Every structure is written in C-alpha cells, then in structure tokens.
Amino acid sequence: MAAGISRFEGKAAVVTGGSRGIGAAVARRLAAEGAAVAIGYRGNQEAAEKLVAELRAEGARAVAVRSDVADPEQTKDLIERAVAEFGRLDVLASCAGIEHFDALENITPADFDRIFTVNTRGQLFAVQHAAAHLSEGGRIVLTSSVSASRAVFGHTLYASSKAAIESMVLNLSAELGARGITINAIAPGGTATDMAAEHAASYQHPELKGTVPMPQWEATHGALRRLGRPEEIAAGYAFLASDDAAYMTGRTLQVDGGYF
Numbered sequence: 001m002a003a004g005i006s007r008f009e010g011k012a013a014v015v016t017g018g019s020r021g022i023g024a025a026v027a028r029r030l031a032a033e034g035a036a037v038a039i040g041y042r043g044n045q046e047a048a049e050k051l052v053a054e055l056r057a058e059g060a061r062a063v064a065v066r067s068d069v070a071d072p073e074q075t076k077d078l079i080e081r082a083v084a085e086f087g088r089l090d091v092l093a094s095c096a097g098i099e100h101f102d103a104l105e106n107i108t109p110a111d112f113d114r115i116f117t118v119n120t121r122g123q124l125f126a127v128q129h130a131a132a133h134l135s136e137g138g139r140i141v142l143t144s145s146v147s148a149s150r151a152v153f154g155h156t157l158y159a160s161s162k163a164a165i166e167s168m169v170l171n172l173s174a175e176l177g178a179r180g181i182t183i184n185a186i187a188p189g190g191t192a193t194d195m196a197a198e199h200a201a202s203y204q205h206p207e208l209k210g211t212v213p214m215p216q217w218e219a220t221h222g223a224l225r226r227l228g229r230p231e232e233i234a235a236g237y238a239f240l241a242s243d244d245a246a247y248m249t250g251r252t253l254q255v256d257g258g259y260f
C-alpha cells in the first residue's frame with residue numbers, strides 16, 4: 001500500500017499499455033491503493049501476466065487483456081472485460097504509446113497513420129468506450145509528453161500526436177464535466193523505461209549525436225539532472241485519478257523533473 005494511502009478502495013481501473021514502463025507503474029500504484037485493475041497490452045503477454053501475478057500476490061484483483069489500442073474494438077473489449085470482471089469502472093489510465101524519430105523528408109503517410117493511430121486515435125476511442133461505463137466521479141487520465149511543447153530534431157510526428165492529446169482533454173472536459181467526470185493528461189518527462197532506453201539518444205542534437213555519452217546526457221537532464229522513475233510519473237496519474245483532483249479537469253500536468 002503506497003504510503004498507507006488507499007484512495008481507490010472498492011474502485012476499478014483500466015490501464016492501457018499496462019504491461020511495461022509507465023503503464024505498469026500506474027497499475028501497481030492504483031492496485032496498491034486498493035483498485036481492481038485491468039491491464040491492456042499489445043503483445044507482451046509474459047510481462048502482463050507476470051504483473052498480474054505480482055498484483056494478485058499483493059492482494060489486488062487484476063486481469064490482463066491483449067488489446068491493441070490501434071483497433072478501437074479491442075479497446076472496447078478490454079473495457080467491457082474490466083466491467084464484467086469487477087462490476088464497475090471508475091478510472092481509465094491511457095498509457096499505451098509509441099515513439100517516432102525521423103526527418104521531414106523521410107516521413108511517409110504510413111508513418112503518420114501508425115503514430116497517430118496509436119498515440120492519438122487510440123486514446124480518443126479509449127475515452128469513448130470508457131465513458132460509456134463511467135458515472136459521476138469517473139476519472140480519465142490520458143498520456144501526452146513534454147515533447148508536445150518542446151522542439152527536438154526529427155520529433156514532429158510523435159510530438160504532434162501528443163500535442164493533440166492536450167487539446168483533446170481540454171475539449172472533452174466540457175462534455176464529460178456535464179456528467180461529473182474529469183479528464184486530464186500527464187505529460188511525462190524523460191522516464192527510465194524501455195522506450196527511453198531505445199530512443200533517448202535521439203533527443204541529442206544531430207550534430208552532437210553519439211558524442212555525448214548517455215550517462216552524461218542523463219546527468220544534465222532537466223532541473224533534477226536525471227531521468228524520472230516510472231513510479232514517480234505514476235504518482236501523477238494516481239493524483240489525477242483520485243478525489244484529490246476532483247476540481248481539476250481539461251488540464252495537462254507536467255511531471256518532468258523540471259525539463260523546461
């Protein structure tokens with residue numbers, strides 16, 4: 001139980017992209033505070049089932065469902081499975097996302113469709129299907145990125161797919177607010193996950209790329225001079241998913257260690 005807090009006792013949550021990284025940390029945090037958790041994942045069944053076993057061993061109710069957010073019908077299945085298992089839905093934490101770096105001249109329509117289908121369209125339809133089951137007090141937390149508001153070479157597709165999320169939560173807040181449901185986003189900064197291990201070097205200026213060792217780059221990253229830990233980012237999701245954030249909606253919370 002995180003710091004003896006149990007803000008989600010008796011509640012049920014769906015976490016997309018919950019098998020690894022930030023999503024797995026969100027699932028752990030919500031479960032530690034009492035939530036029953038349904039974890040969606042794209043392909044890594046082993047990691048998802050291992051996490052479910054871990055959460056159950058801690059006394060939580062948990063289930064893993066293979067569901068690619070690129071296909072809204074699969075997201076619908078994930079949400080309906082959660083409702084069938086737990087009898088209710090209180091929280092959607094939408095964490096699934098994919099990275100992309102490439103220069104303008106190399107971007108193809110297929111790249112555009114792939115990135116926006118997962119990062120943007122996938123989150124919109126997760127909201128639509130979750131909203132069908134949420135009632136007053138429901139909480140939706142989407143995932144943007146600090147990249148939405150920073151210029152980085154070759155990052156246009158990913159960054160703009162995330163910037164759309166910040167507008168999405170702003171605009172959906174009015175519709176959902178009428179039903180007493182809040183919707184916000186987290187914009188994580190660089191966080192030590194598989195995604196960061198694979199792509200962090202691409203954040204270096206092309207003229208420096210490869211010349212600054214990654215440990216040195218990380219040690220100068222942001223005001224706190226390190227990457228975030230997934231559980232530090234998850235604390236932001238838990239806040240927005242809790243009653244502590246009851247009067248907050250339509251906003252994007254930057255949890256980035258001071259990466260300005």
Ligand SMILES: NC(=O)c1ccc[n+]([C@@H]2O[C@H](COP(=O)([O-])OP(=O)(O)OC[C@H]3O[C@@H](n4cnc5c(N)ncnc54)[C@H](OP(=O)(O)O)[C@@H]3O)[C@@H](O)[C@H]2O)c1
Pocket residue numbers: 016017018019020021022023040041042043044045047067068069070095096097098099118143144145146147187188189190191192193194195196
């Ligand atoms: N790490 C960072 O520095 C950082 C910074 C800002 C924003 N973010 C955002 O935070 C979120 C989590 O990132 P992360 O670093 O934890 O990523 P990660 O380590 O690459 O993990 C990605 C997770 O998303 C799932 N996923 C990917 N594509 C999916 C799809 N089409 N359908 C369903 N699930 C899918 C993966 O499932 P499988 O295990 O089955 O592959 C995995 O659980 C993403 O939205 C990312 O854009 C990350």
